[in-house]
Every structure is written in C-alpha cells, then in structure tokens.
Amino acid sequence: MKSIELDAIDLQLLDSLQHDASLSNVALAEMVNVSPPTCLRRVKRLIDDGWIERQVAVLNADQLGAALGHGLTVLVEVSLDKQGSEHLDAFEARAVALDAVQQCWRVSPGPDFMLVLQARDMPGYLAISQTLFTQDANVRNVKAFFATKRAKFTSTWPLRPAL
Structure with a gap:
C-alpha cells in the first residue's frame, strides 16, 4: 500500500x-x-491504497435485536496480570476471534483492553465471559457495563469543516 x-x-x-x-x-x-x-x-x-477498508451495510440494532434476540450490548474493561507484548497479543487474538466481540481496543492508561460485545441475553454474556475471561489465567480484572440506551452510533470520520 x-x-x-x-x-x-x-x-x-x-x-x-x-x-x-x-x-x-x-x-x-x-x-x-x-x-x-x-x-x-x-x-x-x-x-x-487502503483509504477505504471495506463497504458494509449498517444494520438497525433495535430491529435486529427484536427479531433475533440480540438484546445485550456490553462494554468491557479488561486488565491483564502480565502486559508483555506476547500476552497482549494472545488476549487480543482470542478476543477478535469471537463473533460476539464487535470492537476490541488496546487502551492506556487504565485497563489494557476495551471491548464492545453483543450477546443475546445475560446467559449468552455469561458464556462469552467464561470463554474469554475466566479460562485465561492472565486476566486480572474485568469490569462490564451493560448498555441501557444507544444515544449515538456512527462509523464516520469528521471530514467536513467543523460548524
């Protein structure tokens, strides 16, 4: 590129x-x-040249949730015991491999990762959390926030002059 x-x-x-x-x-x-x-x-x-990664359809989350039962959006802070690059890379690879993980961000300072997850319901989230967090001995702390309302969602970058 x-x-x-x-x-x-x-x-x-x-x-x-x-x-x-x-x-x-x-x-x-x-x-x-x-x-x-x-x-x-x-x-x-x-x-x-890579300026456009892909072209996708943005689905209506409310309608999809009502139709399929994907009704739980979870924002999760994850802190690891060991932050060596091999440990960070290993957790990241496991997280991005799960379809339920919509976004995975390495962040600093504070937790090591911020994740945005979609689950059908609370038992669905429990299954995801057991797979992703409790089976990894290097996960030190998980703090989950359950979305009650999405006030704004966009995938656009501000390219127009600011008003």
Whole structure:
C-alpha cells in the first residue's frame, strides 16, 4: 500500500461514501463535480491504497435485536496480570476471534483492553465471559457495563469543516 496525499476531491469522495456507499458512480461524480470516469478512477485508487477498508451495510440494532434476540450490548474493561507484548497479543487474538466481540481496543492508561460485545441475553454474556475471561489465567480484572440506551452510533470520520 503506497501512501498518497489526499486532495479536496478525495476528501469529498471519502466523506460522501462514508455516509452512503450505495451511491452510483454517476451520482457520486455529480456530488464532487468530476466526470464519472475520473470519479471511478479516484475511488478505485482510494480502495487500492487502503483509504477505504471495506463497504458494509449498517444494520438497525433495535430491529435486529427484536427479531433475533440480540438484546445485550456490553462494554468491557479488561486488565491483564502480565502486559508483555506476547500476552497482549494472545488476549487480543482470542478476543477478535469471537463473533460476539464487535470492537476490541488496546487502551492506556487504565485497563489494557476495551471491548464492545453483543450477546443475546445475560446467559449468552455469561458464556462469552467464561470463554474469554475466566479460562485465561492472565486476566486480572474485568469490569462490564451493560448498555441501557444507544444515544449515538456512527462509523464516520469528521471530514467536513467543523460548524
């Protein structure tokens, strides 16, 4: 992956796509005032150079939870006894391998990791916690917070000028 400088058109393309990746190439080209072939070429370059990791559909968590019973979002602080890179890497590998782990962050200071988990219910969370936390002798402390309301969720980066 080569590093490129982003110009104003690249930033407009990234901003538009992160808000709606389903835009047609023609619509996207119109939004940023370039020709469709230029737009297509630039988007391809942004993908090839790694600026765009992937394009996904963001599902409605409330509707999905009601339909499938995935009703428990848990934010978890995890502290390890030993913080050597091999210990951090081992826990991280175990965490990211679980489908229930939506996000895994190494953080500092404080706990070593912050996780965002999705569980069907409390017994589901218990099963996840036993697999991820209690079977690892290096896990020193786990502090779980159970979400009661999601006030905001976004996957966008602020690329537009601040208001």
